Amino acid sequence: MTPLQAPETKPSVLIIDDEPKICILIKKFLDQSKLFKNVVIAESVSIALMKIRNEDFDLVIVDYNLPDKKGTDFIDIVSKSIKYRKVKFILISGYLDNRSMMDVINVGIKNVLVKPFTRTALIEKICNVMNLKNTKL
Amino acid sequence: MTEINDKEFKILDTLFEAALVLGKKGEIKYYNHHFSVLTHCSPRIINKNRSAITNILQFSNFDFHEFFKSAQKSNQVILSEELKVSLPQSNNEEIDLVLKFTPMQEGHYLLTINDISIEKKLYRKYKDQLQELKETHAQILQADKLVTIGELTANISHEISNPLTIASGNTELIEVLLEDLSNDVQDKESLEIIQTSVQDIKDSHQRINDIIKNMKTFLHQSEDSKDFHKLEDVFNSAITFIQNKLKRSPKDINIEIQSSAKMTLINKLKIEQVIINLLKNSIDAINETSKPGPHKIQINISETENNNMVYFDIIDTGDGIQDSEKETFFTPFFTTKEIGEGTGLGLAISKKIMLAHKGDLYFINNPHGAHIRGELPNAEIMSFTENEILHGQAKESKSIRVMAIDDDPKILSLINSQLGQEGYVFIGSSHPQDALKIIQDLNVDVLLVDCIMPELNSTQFTQEIRSWNKKIPIIYISSVDNRRIYLEDKYKLNITDFLEKPFNREELIKKIRQVVSQTKQEEE
């Protein structure tokens, strides 16, 4: 078991979903886990782009269906910029059909979480992606 | 001009039908004006052929004189069947007639002729048209039903996913907080009741979730069955189908295929239907153009730059399509053909079929003629997304992804159905380069590699995989004579196992399970 990490080295997370209750829910999950330094929420791609300019994030959890653009469009924009090349992404979505899945593959996303997901599934996925050891399951 | 007894027979000129008065030997004694118009013969020509009516009306499969003799014998009104007649005096134009013989005085016969050409022509045209409409209408209804159910299901599950996430997520939070608080609470009874309630809520959420997942799976299964095919094979099959139409064409049409051997996962019947429809349109376009030859239909099969889509181009040497018409070509009932020759439902349905395959169908500007392009996801992407939806999203736990590389579409289809029953997510590939890309982009748990492949041999391929993914378990598949390749590579490249062809479902599943549990053990 690794000791609790010092706050400065903990990763920061940006959550993008147009349903505020889901953003709050995920934030609660993440805050409880004590694995993260900062958890910020955004309701749309344009707001998310603003936030990511003002602050550094290590992980972005983004919903596929957003009001102004698709989640994959956001990922596409961000991952093309050198500044954000180290950012990791997890895509969350309700039902993904063939077409949307192809979007996801084209953008190079490996990590998809299907709604509804359990707290466990979420934390596990995040730890996988960020290479963190899970202290609390 | 006309003969004796004119005045009696002049009344015949008032008839709307062609009418003749025939003498005992079947010679023309009198003819009315309409007869002249029907046969396109001037009085001069009719007079010349009074004793040779068959020079004016040429019957096929009908002996006029025999029939006339039998009419004379019976001495009653006699009707012929519907007869096909050509007019030698008028470029052998073809008409359809019914003849009626009526005995008159002094051994004369009245021959009245009913021209049913238009009636027959329209009947044929409309009957075919109606039949085609009925069939395609039924097809559209069926397709629409599935689409509607599909959309409903997608909408419901989409709408439900958010509130369900909120409900189940918050229930989990409550559960956790209750755990933390359990030591502080005095009223253990109430606490227990609350905890039981929370558990019941959780269970209900799970049930709702299962219902939605079952709906999705059921819907997905009722879509058309798909298996692996090389596009080139489908084209060749389609071309065989239209051989007759090609032969009947007045022009010499050469069909050329240029293919880069692309594999797809499709419903072969439906995609073949699309291709046949497009080829028929090309043949018609070439038949109708006044451009000089040589005429050909060029077929190119290739893939898009990012390698995710396979496309085919069909280019003909006909007159091409106006820019303004391009979109309207896909609307139902749009047709440039005459009635009976096509209802114009073909392109609309073809586009629907391509869209249902997550592909597309559209025209491209081309000065040489009509250029239509069909796009389809490649075999790897299509098999991944289809199976991921069926098996991947349905499970809580991570599902096992198995990829197979083989250039024989039948083997891929076989493995697809065998693994599908077990709930594995199968990705089929025939192209080592495409396969490598998938392995890079997605997490693949087991790799099945055919030892003998024309483009790249398995050893080279495996070397490349090992060069950047040391850990992925690989199983070689081949006939027993190639076992030595497995043995050679086994230690050099860490090949986990060998599967002998022919194999059945049990053997395949067993090997995969072994490999998966082995990998799990190694990870722990």
Added chain:
Amino acid sequence: MANELEIKKQKLDDHLIVELYGNIDEDSNFETLTKLDVKIITFDFDGIKMINSCGVRDWIQFIEKIPADTKIIYKKCPQIVIEQINMVHGFIRKGAKIDSFYAPYYSEDKDEVIKVLLKSEDVKKAKAPEIKDQETGEVLEFDAIEAQYFNFLNQAEGQ
């Protein structure tokens, strides 16, 4: 699509000239002939190869839609059109004029039927005008029944 009706229009001030080519039948489409509120319309039938009763029906419906005060002229009508005109009422609208038409003439020397373009005014009292072969000077024989063939001229005038 072979021989489908083709229509070419040309407008000169208030005079619309419409040239028709191909077949007038059940597949013919007259919808491209819009904006017919001109003073005169001339229909040139020279290019017509075939006409049947379905086409005639459609033609009559189409003609009836043309404003009553528009003058209609038919010219260069081939024999098949003349035959239809003679058989079906309404093909020529009341007040319409047949300017010119083809009539069959036979040359005995050449054993050939020649279609001669006649002007309606050349036909007097339903009698075919005398036509001589341009090369040989042979007097050609009118190759139809005069009373029947020129019947339409009575129609046009009489109405």
